Amino acid sequence: MEGELLAQQVLNGLTIGSMYALIALGYTMVYGILQLINFAHGEVFMVGSFAGLGVLLLVERIAPGAGLVPALILALLAAMAAAALLGMLVERLAYRPLRHSPRLSLLITALGLSIILQNLVMLLVGTEDRAYPDRFTEALQEGFDVGAVHVAWQQLLTLGVALAFMGALTWMVRRTRLGKAMRATAEDPITAGLMGIEADRIVALTFAMGSALAAVGGVLFGLNYSINFFIGTQAGLKAFIAAVLGGIGSLPGAVVGGLLLGLIEALGAGYVSGTWKDVFAFVILAVVLVFRPAGLLGRPVVEKV
Amino acid sequence: MNRLLHAALLVGLSGVMAWPVEAAASWKLGVAAPLTGPLAKMGADIRQGVQVAVDEVNAAGGIRGQKVALVIEDDKGDPREGMVVASKLVQSGVLGVVGHLNSGISIPASKEVYAPASVAMVTPASTNPQLTERGLKNVFRTIGRDDQQGKDAADYVLGRGIRKVAVLDNKNAYGQGLADVFRRTFVRGGGTIILSDSVTSGDKDFTPILTRIKAKQPELLFFGGEYQDAGLLAKQARRVGIRFPLMGGDGILDGTFVTLAGLKAAEGTLATGPGGTSQKGFNVVYSKRFGEPGAYSAYSYDAAHVLMAAMGRAGKPDRKAVLAAVATTRNHPGVTGRITFNAKGDQPNFKFSVWTVADGQFRLVQ
Numbered sequence: 276m277e278g279e280l281l282a283q284q285v286l287n288g289l290t291i292g293s294m295y296a297l298i299a300l301g302y303t304m305v306y307g308i309l310q311l312i313n314f315a316h317g318e319v320f321m322v323g324s325f326a327g328l329g330v331l332l333l334v335e336r337i338a339p340g341a342g343l344v345p346a347l348i349l350a351l352l353a354a355m356a357a358a359a360l361l362g363m364l365v366e367r368l369a370y371r372p373l374r375h376s377p378r379l380s381l382l383i384t385a386l387g388l389s390i391i392l393q394n395l396v397m398l399l400v401g402t403e404d405r406a407y408p409d410r411f412t413e414a415l416q417e418g419f420d421v422g423a424v425h426v427a428w429q430q431l432l433t434l435g436v437a438l439a440f441m442g443a444l445t446w447m448v449r450r451t452r453l454g455k456a457m458r459a460t461a462e463d464p465i466t467a468g469l470m471g472i473e474a475d476r477i478v479a480l481t482f483a484m485g486s487a488l489a490a491v492g493g494v495l496f497g498l499n500y501s502i503n504f505f506i507g508t509q510a511g512l513k514a515f516i517a518a519v520l521g522g523i524g525s526l527p528g529a530v531v532g533g534l535l536l537g538l539i540e541a542l543g544a545g546y547v548s549g550t551w552k553d554v555f556a557f558v559i560l561a562v563v564l565v566f567r568p569a570g571l572l573g574r575p576v577v578e579k580v
Numbered sequence: 581m582n583r584l585l586h587a588a589l590l591v592g593l594s595g596v597m598a599w600p601v602e603a604a605a606s607w608k609l610g611v612a613a614p615l616t617g618p619l620a621k622m623g624a625d626i627r628q629g630v631q632v633a634v635d636e637v638n639a640a641g642g643i644r645g646q647k648v649a650l651v652i653e654d655d656k657g658d659p660r661e662g663m664v665v666a667s668k669l670v671q672s673g674v675l676g677v678v679g680h681l682n683s684g685i686s687i688p689a690s691k692e693v694y695a696p697a698s699v700a701m702v703t704p705a706s707t708n709p710q711l712t713e714r715g716l717k718n719v720f721r722t723i724g725r726d727d728q729q730g731k732d733a734a735d736y737v738l739g740r741g742i743r744k745v746a747v748l749d750n751k752n753a754y755g756q757g758l759a760d761v762f763r764r765t766f767v768r769g770g771g772t773i774i775l776s777d778s779v780t781s782g783d784k785d786f787t788p789i790l791t792r793i794k795a796k797q798p799e800l801l802f803f804g805g806e807y808q809d810a811g812l813l814a815k816q817a818r819r820v821g822i823r824f825p826l827m828g829g830d831g832i833l834d835g836t837f838v839t840l841a842g843l844k845a846a847e848g849t850l851a852t853g854p855g856g857t858s859q860k861g862f863n864v865v866y867s868k869r870f871g872e873p874g875a876y877s878a879y880s881y882d883a884a885h886v887l888m889a890a891m892g893r894a895g896k897p898d899r900k901a902v903l904a905a906v907a908t909t910r911n912h913p914g915v916t917g918r919i920t921f922n923a924k925g926d927q928p929n930f931k932f933s934v935w936t937v938a939d940g941q942f943r944l945v946q
């Protein structure tokens with residue numbers, strides 16, 4: 276019984292953790308290249324989630340009997356496209372003009388953008404909580420039992436989709452020319468430029484990819500929970516913690532940090548108390564930063580003299 | 581351009597200045613509820629219930645030949661914002677206020693803002709007992725109290741032969757108050773609370789705590805809180821394989837709960853709340869304008885009528901006179917039953933009913 280309970284909690288934790296990880300990747304990618312904490316990233320996640328909802332509602336209106344899988348794939352792709360566009364727009368309009376300004380200006384701009392995006396969405400869709408159409412969530416609610424562990428399709432889908440996208444990203448960064456260009460720009464933008472790599476293009480692409488991953492997280496989030504214009508703040512903050520926990524700038528770090536954060540929350544709420552759920556996350560973060568200031572998988576920063 | 585602007589400003593200002601003079605002579609009724617935010621649906625129920633009542637009175641010639649004017653404010657369900665709009669209502673010259681929804685707002689606003697100005701506050705929805713336990717003379721409610729509600733809920737559960745429950749609350753004034761009374765009554769009645777915990781309102785992932793509850797195998801999960809959290813609880817309870825019912829108070833008694841939970845997960849959920857006494861005529865009138873009445877629509881309608889009847893008895897638009905008249909409300913024929921306030925401003929004989937979700941809708945059980 277105890278073992279099965281633990282297995283169930285681990286599954287719960289990995290489910291929410293994989294969503295944190297998807298968002299955390301965007302933070303870490305942008306930080307890796309620009310040393311910027313893109314605080315508007317949580318809002319991109321939120322917009323992606325609403326884009327997914329919009330597409331599913333549209334499908335329900337136009338083709339009420341459409342298959343679940345094609346509709347979900349369509350929603351996912353549309354949300355990714357919308358978020359990627361938004362991410363590139365944000366970078367082009369708000370960050371690029373400030374690329375050579377003090378880093379504090381960028382940070383303040385990011386915070387301002389976050390507020391603007393939140394309020395725009397609020398004006399557009401209102402303040403109430405929304406759920407993805409019943410037909411999609413209901414089918415995914417069901418599942419099967421392994422002993423006393425109940426596995427819902429939703430949890431498998433969330434984990435599977437998240438891992439697939441994380442795998443694809445890792446492959447891209449490690450194995451393709453584009454990935455090499457990204458790594459080079461992150462290492463040293465000036466030298467990379469001398470080698471014929473267009474930094475602006477790479478930065479824009481980084482934003483697009485990070486945002487698209489956040490949108491994947493957003494659609495999965497919408498399928499699992501309910502959404503409102505405010506979800507970006509909480510989820511963004513958690514993902515940011517995950518990125519720092521894993522070592523900001525490190526892709527595997529973001530994934531490990533996200534999954535670990537989900538696990539800590541689930542085990543904390545599952546074994547101690549639901550009241551202190553958020554506290555566990557922050558305590559672990561503080562402890563890790565005391566002993567490993569660069570995060571679990573981060574490279575220690577050497578002060579240049 | 582500048583001169584034009586000045587002229588416009590002057591015209592605007594004179595309009596503002598003229599307003600209170602006009603207002604002093606008329607009957608002004610305030611409404612304060614969350615018209616935006618996650619509880620906006622319930623806020624709209626309150627505003628619309630009051631609107632129906634005011635329109636009825638005005639169509640019948642108003643009070644002593646003068647129409648009643650409505651002043652509507654959005655407290656956003658936020659205590660800080662609630663204090664601001666309460667002050668705005670007092671400054672705008674209202675004689676009484678229908679509101680607020682949240683106990684967490686009604687409690688401070690009634691004491692800090694309305695009491696010093698002798699404004700009568702009749703809440704159709706704040707059920708926390710503390711509200712009327714502070715010796716304030718200006719606080720009334722057309723709804724019952726959570727110590728009645730929690731007790732009625734626990735008695736119902738015990739009556740169904742259920743002896744093992746888990747209890748969750750969302751830590752706010754309403755949710756925790758309701759859950760506490762439920763716990764006490766249930767234990768006193770011979771039941772066992774096998775797990776008791778809290779969640780953070782607005783949080784989205786409740787699967788860890790639900791998994792723990794499932795392992796303890798209770799016969800029912802009682803939740804003190806509102807529908808936006810309860811909807812997710814029901815949905816995720818199904819996901820982790822929980823098949824025993826969820827029960828809540830009037831805060832989850834709304835169609836939005838079913839939407840957020842999903843049809844299957846919502847089915848069989850229980851909720852205590854306002855009963856269905858003689859509301860038929862009201863339901864028809866209300867539905868024509870605003871659709872299906874929400875949990876608080878009828879209570880807001882009654883609260884507005886109680887206040888306007890008191891204005892009529894007071895005979896003059898004077899806050900102290902109106903307040904004194906509200907306090908003497910006896911056997912007011914409301915659509916939710918006969919309304920009589922005791923010295924605290926409560927209705928001592930209020931009885932909560934039990935509702936359940938069947939075929940995607942809350943229906944009266946008893």
